[in-house]
Amino acid sequence: MLRNLLVIFSVILIELIGAKPSCGQHIPTIGSPLPDFELSDVRDYSTHKISNESFKEKWLFLDFWFKGCSSCIKSLPKINRLQTEFKDEIVFMMVGKNDIRYNHGIEDLYDRLRAKQDLNIPHVFDSVLVKKWGIKAMPHVVIVDPTGVVYAITDGRDFTSEKIRDLLAGKKISFFSHDDLDSSKYTGDSTPIVKSELRKWSGGRQLIQDIPEYVNSLKDDQKKTMPLQVSMASLDMLYKMAYVGRFIWSRDSNDSIYYKFYPNPILEIADSSLFEYDFKFNVGKGTYDYSLIMPVSFITKERIMETMQTDLRNAFGYDVTVAVRNVEVWELVVSSEKLLKKSKSKGGQTIVSENFAGGFFAKNLPFRRLIEFITYYISDGEPPFFDATKLVHNIDIKLDVDMTNRHLIKSALHKYGLDLVKTRRPMQVLIIGDGKL
Template sequence: MKSYIIIIALLLGAMPLSAQKNKKVDLSKRLNIGSAVPDLPIMDILNFSSGTIDLDDYKDKVLILDFWDTYCSTCIELMPHVNEVQKIVRDKAQIITVTWQSREVIEKFFKGNKYLKEHQAYLPTIIADTLLKSYFPYQSVPQTVFIYQGKVKAITYFDYIKPEYIEKLIADERLDIPVKDDFNTKGVIPDQQNSNLKGKVLITGYQDGLEFKGGLPIERDSVTGMFVTSMINTGILDAFTRLHAMISPKYFLWIPGRMEWYVKDQNDYQYKPNSIGPRIWDTKNAICYQRFSQDTVSTKEMAKLVMQDLVSFLGVSVTIEKKEKEVVVIRKTTKSRTGIEKPESDRQVEGMENLAFLLDFSKMYPPTLDESGFTEIIDVPDYSSLEKLNQQLLYYGLEAVLAKRVIDVMVIRELKK
């Protein structure tokens, strides 16, 4: 059966986490940092020296539980890294992955996954778990738990499965790293509430323990009675991008070809994939913003106010400007189609606007514009090169060419002080 590629599917496919939101979870057995871990029963395990494991055998070393499931693309992508960490730390620590899924599902997954086969990253995996999840409940994976000397030392993010954090835990018997709490409801930066408050703007660095919310939520604070507009633990570029989307929505992706940087270090503003880890980057570079006001306005008008605050306090501007850039243009062609066979593919795309989005999503080319107006369904071509793309587009009377066009560009500037 053919499958149609649509924008929503592409965006959802890019989501890294497996989420189980809106499910009522029993927190009565939950363990916290510092809690003693109860005696655990023998559990079924795969990819281990035996078919069962007694976690109590690892009280004298660092025990890392890495919760995952087969729906979590990030979890799977990280398995070779976790496997390498285990090789480096050797008997100082034991990393065990944990899943609620059944033996049958996980055995089939390990047998059929080409990525893990290529990397030989078959990690010890506790299967059909319910007990450990009751002690360390979550609503999204991956989730990582550090246990040492029989006590919970960290409930955190996958970024911290690294040799240096294992060594630090052994040396200091503690870890000062962010806590992952999927059930947290705190929404105001601590120690800042004031019953006589008339209005204020707070901008801080990363704040551990605050509830993350997307967009630009405007909520009434139960303590002050004021309206609180917030962005919590957000990268600076992401904050500006969100605000621009509320002020003037764009229907394309902000890929590198649509951005110009005039800053000392781009890494201060945007996380670089596959570098130190997104949560570690957040603790160093993310900001928390909150505006307390007596009255509220529309989201669009509030976004303008927030942007003014960020420019003023952070000394950086992010503007949308018209610039001439080299782009890929999809257009109609009069070239002969004689002898050109119809492309065949298991996937299809409807219209060239969606193909332009797909090419932008791949980040393999300059920004792509559709000037053809072609709206029919076509088989998704091999777009690993423009040459291959054009070989297949020609059947539909189309071509993709490099050309100069004036397009919207996001310009990031550090302001002179």
């Protein structure tokens, strides 16, 4: 099961990656009036039909999402709180992409989440506007001021009550800059043959690539010299890229590194302030840009990692080692053999609920895959999850709970003789210590 992330915390590319606005079509542009639009069948709002004219004298946050976007779904409780807090000044309008091919059932998914999370957010379902405005990545939030002018385009990661209060008070507020990623935008001729540069974040949009992903992108065109570019990365991300080759790893059972390498470096340094960063309020604080150019024929994962390691050592002087340490993890365990037997599958076709953020159902599911599903929507900030049951049979299971809430999932598992417990396991860990300069 593929888990997202470009970016720390989750921007997901939607299915129609190639969708582009047609020639002459207007798209939202910061500083310009919002292009005309109309949406029908609006729910949890005072009217069932909306357009540009519906929001005069109020701020409008048009929040586009789709059913496979875990970041979008995880943000719903926060958006709900903000809508409640600022209901007199702002309309948060959720726009769910409901194309039949990829997002069939998104309405039912939202209804289940609405009931379980007590959501009261104005929402509508539409796919035409997504295509018309050329939206490729979600969450995608278009912020429009009371005069109808686009104020910002963001993914909403840094929405806080404090920032929004300042916005309403007339202060100039910057939100995380959101730009759909498209490597084809790079068309320049890289004059330098070999060059690497590490600097404090320059204020551009966030761009973070795994090194294997970058290397593979060059295989299609050996004549093209496209630099490795990293923007707005925290220092721990850069160290993970330099020593592991990746800045994040998923809970997908096919991602072996998830079960071997602990996601968070251990800092054994006197002053860890350089590793402090902010993606919420003071966006970009404590982050860095990194770029690397070298001949395409010379590029390998190992050479890029060696170059990054040298650059980081020269810049910060830390000693870095990879060692095995006992670290905190979650384990799925059997708590009752008697209850567990009741979940053993009676056979038949394997069926898994298509939209399970609002509740998970599976029939004849291989037990080894259960851990993927029950942790899919849980925060990426949690320690790694392991299946410690050693069970190989198939199961029938129904967890009628909010699947973004670990506590509710844990409680629902008890019915099937299962539990999630915290323990410690030996894992490889990146250890960063003070160097001898």
